[in-house]
Amino acid sequence: MAKTIIPIGPYHPLQEEPEFFILTVEGEKVVDIDVHIGYNHRGIEKLSETKTFDQSTFVIERICGICSTSHPFAYTRAVEDIIPIEVPERAKYIRTIIAEGERIHSHLLWLGLAGHFLGYDTVFMWTWKLREEILDVMEILTGNRNNYAMFKPGGVRRDIKSEDIPVVIKKIDSIVPTLEMLKKAVIDDPVIHARTKGIGVLSKEDAINYCALGPTARASGVARDVRKNSPYGAYDKVEWDMIVTHNGDVFDKLVVRVLEVFESIKIIKNCFLNLPGGEIDANIKDIPPGEGIGHIEAPRGECFHYVRSDGTNRPVRHKVRAPTFMNLPTYKATVIGEDISDATIILAAIDPCYCCTERMTVCNTKRKKIYSGEDLIKLSREKTKILRNKMGVK
Amino acid sequence: MRREEVLCDLRKKFKDDIIEVLDKSPKRVYIEIKPESIIQVASYIFKDLKARFNTASGVDTRYHMEILYHFLIEDINLLISLRVKLQKPKLEIDSLSTIFEGANWIEREIHEILGINFKGHPDLRRLLLPDDWPDGVYPLRRDYKEWDKNAIRDRGV
Numbered sequence: 001m002a003k004t005i006i007p008i009g010p011y012h013p014l015q016e017e018p019e020f021f022i023l024t025v026e027g028e029k030v031v032d033i034d035v036h037i038g039y040n041h042r043g044i045e046k047l048s049e050t051k052t053f054d055q056s057t058f059v060i061e062r063i064c065g066i067c068s069t070s071h072p073f074a075y076t077r078a079v080e081d082i083i084p085i086e087v088p089e090r091a092k093y094i095r096t097i098i099a100e101g102e103r104i105h106s107h108l109l110w111l112g113l114a115g116h117f118l119g120y121d122t123v124f125m126w127t128w129k130l131r132e133e134i135l136d137v138m139e140i141l142t143g144n145r146n147n148y149a150m151f152k153p154g155g156v157r158r159d160i161k162s163e164d165i166p167v168v169i170k171k172i173d174s175i176v177p178t179l180e181m182l183k184k185a186v187i188d189d190p191v192i193h194a195r196t197k198g199i200g201v202l203s204k205e206d207a208i209n210y211c212a213l214g215p216t217a218r219a220s221g222v223a224r225d226v227r228k229n230s231p232y233g234a235y236d237k238v239e240w241d242m243i244v245t246h247n248g249d250v251f252d253k254l255v256v257r258v259l260e261v262f263e264s265i266k267i268i269k270n271c272f273l274n275l276p277g278g279e280i281d282a283n284i285k286d287i288p289p290g291e292g293i294g295h296i297e298a299p300r301g302e303c304f305h306y307v308r309s310d311g312t313n314r315p316v317r318h319k320v321r322a323p324t325f326m327n328l329p330t331y332k333a334t335v336i337g338e339d340i341s342d343a344t345i346i347l348a349a350i351d352p353c354y355c356c357t358e359r360m361t362v363c364n365t366k367r368k369k370i371y372s373g374e375d376l377i378k379l380s381r382e383k384t385k386i387l388r389n390k391m392g393v394k
Numbered sequence: 395m396r397r398e399e400v401l402c403d404l405r406k407k408f409k410d411d412i413i414e415v416l417d418k419s420p421k422r423v424y425i426e427i428k429p430e431s432i433i434q435v436a437s438y439i440f441k442d443l444k445a446r447f448n449t450a451s452g453v454d455t456r457y458h459m460e461i462l463y464h465f466l467i468e469d470i471n472l473l474i475s476l477r478v479k480l481q482k483p484k485l486e487i488d489s490l491s492t493i494f495e496g497a498n499w500i501e502r503e504i505h506e507i508l509g510i511n512f513k514g515h516p517d518l519r520r521l522l523l524p525d526d527w528p529d530g531v532y533p534l535r536r537d538y539k540e541w542d543k544n545a546i547r548d549r550g551v
Contacts, residue, residue: 038522046533084419211447211496224446229468230421293422293464293473295448306451306462319451321500326449329499 001026006340010039019352021331021343028339033332048318053079053153053287056315060305063320065146066109069102070298071320072151074305077232077294079153082287082309088279091155093271096233098142098150099296100264100271105134106299107257107264110351111186114254117348118195126182129373133175137168155281165272172265179265183258196251200334200346203248210330213323214301215256216350220248226297233296238270250349257351287313298323300351324352397470400443408435424462426477429487432463435476437493439465445474447496452504454536459485459510480510489515507534 009020018039024032044063048056060071073095080087087095108131115123135145141160142148150156186192202212207220217224225242227235243259245252289311295304301323308317327350335346395403401423405412411431416424427435439445448464463476480487489512490497501512502521509532512518520527531541 038520038524041522041524043533081419081422206495208446209495211494224468230466230471230473291424293475295466295473302448304448304464306449306464308453317451317453319449321449321451325499326496329495 003031008343010036017352021347023335023340023343025340028341030335030338030340030343033335035328035331037328045318045320048320049315052313053309053315056318057151057153058149060318060320061147061149061151063322066106067102067298067300067303067322068147069099069150070296070303071305071322073099074294074296074298074303075307075318075320076151076153077296078292078305078307079284079287079294079309081292081294082290082307083284084292085154085282085284087155087282089276090159090278091280091282092232093234093275094156094160094280095151096235096238097160097268097271098138098148098156099233100267101134101138101141103264103299104261104268105131105138106351107261108134110257110299110348111182111254114345114348115186117345118192120189120191123182123186126178130175130178130182132373133171137171140164140168140171152281153287154284155279159280160275165275169269169272172268176265179261183262186258187255192254193251195342195345196254196349197249198247199250199342200338200349201248202330202334204246206330206333207248210333211326212301212330213326214297214299215253215260216301216327216330218242218244219252219256221246226295226302230295234271234274235267238267238274240267240270250345253349287311300324301327324350328352395443395470397472400467400470400472404435404439407438411435421471422473422475424475424477426479429478429480432476432478432490433488433493436463436465436490439467439474439476440494443467444469447490447494448473450490450497450500450504452508452510452534454508454534456536458482459508461487461504461510463490485510486513487511488513491515506532508532509535 004025006023006025007020008023010018020036022034023030044059048059051059057072057075060075061068063071108127112124112127115121115127138148139145141164142150142158150158202216202220204221207217207222212220212222213224221244223242223244228242240263243256243263245256287309289309291306291308293306295302303323304321306319307315310316330350331347335343338346401415404425405415408427408431411427411434412425413428414426418424440447445465445467448466450461450463453460458479458481461478461480465474465476467474478487487510489501491501492514499521501515502518504510505512505518506520506523528541532538
């Protein structure tokens, strides 16, 4: 049969970031794939060498809007590994809370996008509305919805006020019933089963061979989580479980992420419960010559930073390895032999890093009215009523 | 296997290949090895010790080009960094992507930003740099100079 080449990207409505996939198909079957990246290459490693250790924290926070905690977290741990120094207990707990908040909003964002890719926009609407609550929580804790600027080598920049804690816990508790509903709706849904079960299987051997990370590896039965394997922050002080499933298909990756959201909520609440008092900063003065490695579990897998210092106030070399760098090549192992219609969801299943900072409020300048979430729901219900009346449905 | 056993085992098995072992902290060990032994040592660590390959990082120092291959043994929480020093100007080393697929992209990246040739790599095309980037210009080398007169890269930083 004749081979056809189908290009996806570099700019494609399905992808929020530029990546270029060249799919070779025979009829409906994908027989080969080539991935071109580099459209987003900004030379941040090079840029970081021209900044001081403190300034670098802000530069690398801007690597990604969604993982804006993971990169500073790994980087500060690398700098602390050079000295070496332990950060104060309270700072460890605050770091853990921020990192888990980020995991919840990142996983919810992915779940919404996955629903959108499957043509199931109800999931998309629900999860992104839930995500708003978490972003509000982050705004209460840090002052920002993304790019929290909380981390610095040696500790954190801002303390959590004790009067904020009950508000935050109440807000987090309020999303749990909807999440439970969503979990049942997604995991038991026959449409999602039909589209994701047995699709894009990454075998355990391939996961090890490609050095896959995070939910991508855990869905294939590889119990790999930096939070458990080499604990940092407060992860060894609070109770939580690592979610591992064994089929390796898109459905299992979805299940891992949905269940991890519940674990993250557990971790955050435990951290608030046991939050110790004391200092939040170890006050690092000088960074001696040497090299350090920091790695943490980002929402998508391990985020790895290597920093070398020569005793001046700037790093000599700063290597950044984001989790998608290891996960994207697994696309080659999962997509070949599948249908072209499944290619997009298989790609989405590894959760390549998307960037988004949208807000809910819609401004109507003509009528000078700002719609809230409740108003939009009311409007949508009215519209449905009108449509039902028109069609004669009761 | 415990941490001490792993290190002892490595020292015994590769006593001719290891140049220096730097036991930095309970979680980090840096082992400098000869460049020609990278395949044996790396495949032993990856296959027999069941380590995970994190990534590799290339550093241009004054006298030589360094590559650090980072491996994490997850059960005992030990991060082993294999250090190789390549003498300038002969920058060549065996590719690890023949042992495991995870090294494929990072070697492509090091190849284009530092100009190190990985022997036996199946596909050393460019990964990150644009197509109009000139050949033989490596952005992370110490002697890198801005080649594009119209670039805004170096202005006002």
